[in-house]
Amino acid sequence: MTATNLATATADAAAAPELGGQRPGGRLREAFRSRRLVAGTAIVGFFVLLAIAGPFFFPNANKIGGPQYAGPSARYWLGTTQTGQDVFAQLVVSARASMEIVVGVALLATVVSVVIGITGAYVGGFVDEAFSLFSNFFLVIPTLPLIIVILAYVKSSGIASLIVIIALTSWAASARVLRSQTLSVRNREYVLAARASGERAWRIIVVEIVPNELPIIVSQFIFGGIFAILTQTALQFIGLGNPTLLTWGNMLNIAYSDEALNAGAWWWIITPGLCIALLGMGLALINFSLDEILNPRLRVYSDRRSRARRSRAGRAPAGRAA
Amino acid sequence: MRFVARKLGFYLAAAWVALTINFFLPRLMPGNPVEVVIARMQQSGPTPPGEAAALSKLLGLGSGNVFQRYWQYLDSLSHLRLGLSVSHFPEPVSSEIASSILWTLLLVGVATIISFVLGIALGAVAGWKRGFRLDALVPATTLLTAMPYFWVGLILVYVFATNVVHVLPASNGYDTAAGLTVGFNGPFIASAVQHATLPALSIIVTAVGGWLLGMRNMMVSTLSEDYVVAAEAKGLRPSRIMIGYAARNAVLPSISGFAISLGFVVSGAIAMEYVFNYPGIGYMLVTAVSNDDYPLMQGIFLVITLAVLGANLIVDLFQGYIDPRTRIAR
Numbered sequence: 001m002t003a004t005n006l007a008t009a010t011a012d013a014a015a016a017p018e019l020g021g022q023r024p025g026g027r028l029r030e031a032f033r034s035r036r037l038v039a040g041t042a043i044v045g046f047f048v049l050l051a052i053a054g055p056f057f058f059p060n061a062n063k064i065g066g067p068q069y070a071g072p073s074a075r076y077w078l079g080t081t082q083t084g085q086d087v088f089a090q091l092v093v094s095a096r097a098s099m100e101i102v103v104g105v106a107l108l109a110t111v112v113s114v115v116i117g118i119t120g121a122y123v124g125g126f127v128d129e130a131f132s133l134f135s136n137f138f139l140v141i142p143t144l145p146l147i148i149v150i151l152a153y154v155k156s157s158g159i160a161s162l163i164v165i166i167a168l169t170s171w172a173a174s175a176r177v178l179r180s181q182t183l184s185v186r187n188r189e190y191v192l193a194a195r196a197s198g199e200r201a202w203r204i205i206v207v208e209i210v211p212n213e214l215p216i217i218v219s220q221f222i223f224g225g226i227f228a229i230l231t232q233t234a235l236q237f238i239g240l241g242n243p244t245l246l247t248w249g250n251m252l253n254i255a256y257s258d259e260a261l262n263a264g265a266w267w268w269i270i271t272p273g274l275c276i277a278l279l280g281m282g283l284a285l286i287n288f289s290l291d292e293i294l295n296p297r298l299r300v301y302s303d304r305r306s307r308a309r310r311s312r313a314g315r316a317p318a319g320r321a322a
Numbered sequence: 323m324r325f326v327a328r329k330l331g332f333y334l335a336a337a338w339v340a341l342t343i344n345f346f347l348p349r350l351m352p353g354n355p356v357e358v359v360i361a362r363m364q365q366s367g368p369t370p371p372g373e374a375a376a377l378s379k380l381l382g383l384g385s386g387n388v389f390q391r392y393w394q395y396l397d398s399l400s401h402l403r404l405g406l407s408v409s410h411f412p413e414p415v416s417s418e419i420a421s422s423i424l425w426t427l428l429l430v431g432v433a434t435i436i437s438f439v440l441g442i443a444l445g446a447v448a449g450w451k452r453g454f455r456l457d458a459l460v461p462a463t464t465l466l467t468a469m470p471y472f473w474v475g476l477i478l479v480y481v482f483a484t485n486v487v488h489v490l491p492a493s494n495g496y497d498t499a500a501g502l503t504v505g506f507n508g509p510f511i512a513s514a515v516q517h518a519t520l521p522a523l524s525i526i527v528t529a530v531g532g533w534l535l536g537m538r539n540m541m542v543s544t545l546s547e548d549y550v551v552a553a554e555a556k557g558l559r560p561s562r563i564m565i566g567y568a569a570r571n572a573v574l575p576s577i578s579g580f581a582i583s584l585g586f587v588v589s590g591a592i593a594m595e596y597v598f599n600y601p602g603i604g605y606m607l608v609t610a611v612s613n614d615d616y617p618l619m620q621g622i623f624l625v626i627t628l629a630v631l632g633a634n635l636i637v638d639l640f641q642g643y644i645d646p647r648t649r650i651a652r
Contacts, residue, residue: 150347
C-alpha cells in the first residue's frame with residue numbers, strides 16, 4: 001500500500017522530464033553534489049556489503065541455547081530471542097536473503113516492464129493496444145491478495161518462486177511510465193534517422209531508445225526494489241515465507257508468533273523493521289534525487305544566482321535571502 | 323458515451339480475466355485440492371452429500387474437458403455458490419465474507435481519507451516553503467513511508483497497549499468479552515472506535531508521507547507557472563496564492579492517486595489486520611491460507627478483486643467527469 005503511494009507520487013514526476021541535452025558525465029557529477037543521493041547510496045551500499053560479507057561472520061546464527069529474551073548486552077549486542085538466539089547475528093545474516101529477493105524482483109520486474117512498455121509503444125498498433133491492456137489489467141488488480149492465493153496453492157516458498165511471483169505482479173506501473181516516455185521519444189529525429197537508415201526494430205530499441213530512457217529505467221528499478229522489500233516482508237510476516245530461511249520478514253514473523261511483544265523483547269521486534277525501513281529509505285532517497293536530476297523544477301537551488309532569481313519572483317522567504 | 327462504454331468494456335474484460343485466473347489457480351497445486359478440503363471438512367463433521375462434486379466444480383476441477391469444467395465453474399459462480407468454508411465448517415463462504423468486509427471498508431477507508439487530507443495539507447506547506455525548514459521533513463517522511471505498516475502496528479501495540487502504557491486495546495474489532503451487541507448502538511460503536519485507533523494510526527503514519535511528497539513535488543512545479551508569478555505581481559496575499567492558485571492546481575494528480583487508493587480500500591491492509599486480529603477480510607484471508615481453506619480463500623480473492631474493479635470503474639467514470647482532460651487521454 002505504501003509502495004503504491006510512493007510510486008504514484010513520483011511516477012508522474014519521472015514521466016514529465018525532457019531527456020538528453022546534457023552530457024551524462026556532467027549530469028552524474030552534478031548529481032553527487034546532492035546530499036540525498038550521497039546518503040541514499042551510502043545506506044544502500046552498506047546493506048549490499050552486509051548482504052555479501054555478513055553471513056561469513058556469523059556461520060551459525062540459528063544456534064540456540066543462549067539466555068532467553070536477554071536484553072542488549074556486551075555479549076549479545078541486540079539481545080536474544082525466545083530460544084536464546086543472537087538477534088544481532090540473525091539480523092546480519094538475514095541481509096543476504098532479503099537483499100537477494102530485492103535485487104531479483106527489481107531486475108525481473110524491470111526487464112518485463114522494459115519489454116512490455118517500450119516494445120509495445122515503439123511497435124504501436126495492435127501490439128501496443130494488447131500490451132497496454134495487459135499492463136492496465138495488472139494495475140487495477142489487487143496484487144497482494146493475488147500473490148497470497150498463488151503462494152497458498154504453489155506451496156513452495158523458495159527464494160526463486162517468491163521472486164518470480166512478486167515480480168510478475170509488480171511491473172505494470174513501470175511499464176506504463178516507460179510506455180508514455182517511449183511514445184514521446186519514438187518520433188524524435190535520431191530515432192527516425194535510425195529507422196530511415198534501415199535499422200531493425202530491436203536494434204533501435206536497444207541502441208537508441210533504452211539508453212535514452214536509462215535514468216527512468218534506473219528509477220523504476222529502484223521502485224521495484226522498494227516494492228520488493230515491503231511486499232516480501234508482509235508475505236513473510238503473515239507466514240507465507242520459508243520459515244527456515246533467515247530474512248527480516250521471517251524474523252518478524254517468528255518474533256510475533258513467539259509473543260515477543262508480551263515478553264517485552266522490543267529489540268527483537270524493532271531491529272528487523274528498522275533495517276527494512278532504512279533500506280527502503282535509502283532506495284527512496286536515491287529515487288528522489290534522480291527525480292530532481294530528471295526534473296530540474298524540483299531542485300532546491302542553493303547557489304547565489306538562482307536565489308536572486310527566486311527573490312526577484314518574490315517567493316523567497318525574507319529570512320532566507322539574508 | 324464512448325468513454326463510458328470503453329471503460330465498461332475494459333473492466334468487464336478485467337473481471338473476466340480475474341475469474342479465469344481464479345479458475346486456473348487450483349491447478350498450480352501439487353496433488354488434489356478437493357481431497358485435501360474434504361478430508362479437513364470431515365474432521366469437523368459429516369460433509370453434506372454432493373459437496374465433493376460441488377467443490378470440484380467450484381475449484382475448476384469438475385468433470386469433462388477444460389471447457390466443460392470452465393462452464394461448470396462459471397455456472398456455480400453465477401448462482402453465487404462459493405462453497406462451504408473449511409475452517410468455519412459448515413458456514414457458507416459468502417456469509418463469512420459478508421460478515422468481515424464492512425470492518426475492512428470502514429477502518430481502511432477512514433484511515434485512507436485521513437492520511438490523504440493530512441498529507442496534502444502538509445505537502446502544500448512543504449512545497450510552498452521549499453528549501454526552507456519544512457523541507458528537512460522530506461527525508462523523515464521518506465523513512466516513514468519506507469516502514470512496513472504492520473511493523474508500525476507492532477510498535478504501536480508495544481507502546482500503547484501491552485508494555486509501556488495500557489491505554490488502547492491490542493486486538494480484535496470490539497470488546498468481545500463485554501457482551502456488546504454488534505450493531506448501531508453507542509457502547510458498541512465506542513468500543514469499535516477504540517479498537518480501530520491503533521490499526522488506523524499504523525496506516526496513517528506510513529501513508530501520509532507518500533501524499534506529502536507527491537503534493538510537495540507538484541506544488542514546487544506549480545509555483546514556477548506563469549499564473550502564479552502573475553498572481554504575485556498583482557500583489558495578492560501569499561496565503562491566497564498558496565491555496566487558491568498553487569495548491570488548487572497542484573492537488574489534481576494527487577486526487578487521481580487518491581481515487582485509485584480508494585479503489586484499493588477493499589483489499590485492505592492484510593498484514594495490519596493480522597497484527598491486530600482485526601475481524602476484516604484481510605485477516606480472514608490469512609487464516610484461510612494457514613488453514614488450507616481453499617474455498618474461502620478463492621471466495622475472498624474473487625470478492626476483493628471484483629470489488630476493487632468495481633470501485634476503480636466508478637472512480638474512473640467520476641474522474642472523467644471532474645477532469646475532462648482524462649477523457650481523451652487513455
